Amino acid sequence: MVRSNGDEATAWTAVLGNDGDAFVAIFDKHRDRVYRHALRMTANLHDAEDVTAGAFFELWRRRKAVRVIDGSVLPWLLVTTTNLARNLTRGLRRYRTLIAALPRADVARSAEDVALEQMEEFEIAAKVRDALIGLSPSDAALIMLIMFEHYSPAQAATALGISDGAARTRLHRARTRMAAALGALDDDNINKTEETSR
Amino acid sequence: MSTIEMDPVFTAALREVLLATVRDTPRVRRRWRWRAGTGVFLGLTVAAGGVALASGMFTLPGAPVNSPLGNVVTATRTGSATIEIGAPPAGATDLSLTFTCLTAGTFDFPDGSSASCGATDLIRPPIYRTSIDVVPLTVGVDNVTIKTSANASWTLQAMYVNQVTTLWGVNASGETYGVANQNGTPDLIAVVIDDGNTHGYVKESDLNCAGGGDVTSPSEALAWDKVSQNRNVSIPVYESNGVTVVGTFTVGSATGPNAQTVPLSSLSLGC
Numbered sequence: 001m002v003r004s005n006g007d008e009a010t011a012w013t014a015v016l017g018n019d020g021d022a023f024v025a026i027f028d029k030h031r032d033r034v035y036r037h038a039l040r041m042t043a044n045l046h047d048a049e050d051v052t053a054g055a056f057f058e059l060w061r062r063r064k065a066v067r068v069i070d071g072s073v074l075p076w077l078l079v080t081t082t083n084l085a086r087n088l089t090r091g092l093r094r095y096r097t098l099i100a101a102l103p104r105a106d107v108a109r110s111a112e113d114v115a116l117e118q119m120e121e122f123e124i125a126a127k128v129r130d131a132l133i134g135l136s137p138s139d140a141a142l143i144m145l146i147m148f149e150h151y152s153p154a155q156a157a158t159a160l161g162i163s164d165g166a167a168r169t170r171l172h173r174a175r176t177r178m179a180a181a182l183g184a185l186d187d188d189n190i191n192k193t194e195e196t197s198r
Numbered sequence: 199m200s201t202i203e204m205d206p207v208f209t210a211a212l213r214e215v216l217l218a219t220v221r222d223t224p225r226v227r228r229r230w231r232w233r234a235g236t237g238v239f240l241g242l243t244v245a246a247g248g249v250a251l252a253s254g255m256f257t258l259p260g261a262p263v264n265s266p267l268g269n270v271v272t273a274t275r276t277g278s279a280t281i282e283i284g285a286p287p288a289g290a291t292d293l294s295l296t297f298t299c300l301t302a303g304t305f306d307f308p309d310g311s312s313a314s315c316g317a318t319d320l321i322r323p324p325i326y327r328t329s330i331d332v333v334p335l336t337v338g339v340d341n342v343t344i345k346t347s348a349n350a351s352w353t354l355q356a357m358y359v360n361q362v363t364t365l366w367g368v369n370a371s372g373e374t375y376g377v378a379n380q381n382g383t384p385d386l387i388a389v390v391i392d393d394g395n396t397h398g399y400v401k402e403s404d405l406n407c408a409g410g411g412d413v414t415s416p417s418e419a420l421a422w423d424k425v426s427q428n429r430n431v432s433i434p435v436y437e438s439n440g441v442t443v444v445g446t447f448t449v450g451s452a453t454g455p456n457a458q459t460v461p462l463s464s465l466s467l468g469c
Contacts, residue, residue: 020220049204103208105207
């Protein structure tokens with residue numbers, strides 16, 4: 001079981017040696033957080049599951065290029081989730097058959113019922129997603145890590161492979177664009193969206 | 199939305215697939231290729247470290263800077279052999295290895311990578327059959343073993359270095375540019391073309407696509423290899439701004455009478 005980032009760093013090292021148990025330990029640790037972010041980006045239960053699966057398949061496929069931040073692969077997973085959700089068709093193309101073969105519970109019931117229960121949140125999420133899609137991929141990832149996942153600009157900069165200063169400059173620009181795109185939402189709603197994402 | 203959890207049936211199935219995927223993945227064997235006149239800088243391999251090491255003045259963003267420590271150990275052998283390098287000096291992080299094949303043959307390196315040298319490689323200048331690799335030190339291992347095919351001759355130059363990785367650049371569009379390193383791959387990857395006379399950058403997405411990056415199964419890989427036997431794919435080379443085109447970079451190693459090079463933009467690869 002992976003309990004802390006220290007353990008995760010150890011687990012990740014084991015993953016790089018093809019340790020399947022270590023990989024699913026990391027999956028167990030981060031899958032809910034990744035899924036909630038995918039849900040925020042897609043506003044669709046089924047798509048969010050697909051994106052979550054895609055993010056972990058990508059984590060394995062691109063394991064040698066994954067940036068580990070403070071001992072954790074979560075920032076990389078969240079950035080990848082953002083990118084996959086921005087273009088579902090293209091991002092998940094290589095995994096489509098594999099994901100489609102995975103069994104699901106009572107799909108119709110869960111998707112509709114939960115969606116109805118969470119209608120307001122889904123509406124907000126959809127607007128946030130549209131606003132994020134209007135940004136460049138790297139700016140969207142920056143906004144997601146800092147504003148929604150509460151990473152520091154320095155951590156986000158490391159995750160994205162840019163300098164701390166560049167991250168702050170781009171964050172300011174991206175925030176301005178987000179604010180313009182979210183014109184229909186007031187601050188309370190945006191705060192609510194942030195809180196529900198935790 | 200914190201109350202929503204992923205479908206437990208889907209989660210359990212995904213978990214099993216991930217476990218099986220990791221367990222069934224064979225260890226990757228990196229194959230070195232001798233390329234004529236073009237090359238992607240791969241940070242920890244091929245040219246970037248070597249250029250910085252050799253000239254001490256030209257460093258691409260994201261490239262490791264290797265400071266030499268100690269003496270160069272040079273050895274020439276025929277057939278498999280182990281070269282003793284000596285104990286690493288203080289501050290050593292990596293070992294710089296410059297390998298040159300002197301005859302045709304195959305050569306296996308300690309990290310599992312391998313190289314092959316053909317007759318045509320031998321009539322070209324040595325740079326075309328030389329690989330410079332900078333590998334992290336393995337504690338307690340002070341030697342390098344090269345395994346070869348029968349009677350294959352080679353020269354190895356080894357030197358301990360202290361390695362520091364520089365930062366990638368970021369252009370006006372927010373794209374990172376430089377060489378791939380342990381932090382990942384930048385949006386724009388440094389390349390050299392025109393026999394080393396032109397430096398530029400290719401888009402990571404273009405390179406991935408042109409190299410068959412979307413192959414996901416053995417059958418697809420075989421199909422791609424078949425197509426690639428007679429087809430190279432060219433992609434644009436840009437300045438670091440990611441906009442100004444300075445040339446084209448060819449992906450593939452198809453040669454022979456039926457070989458053709460086609461632009462990536464003319465193909466419908468769906469990536």
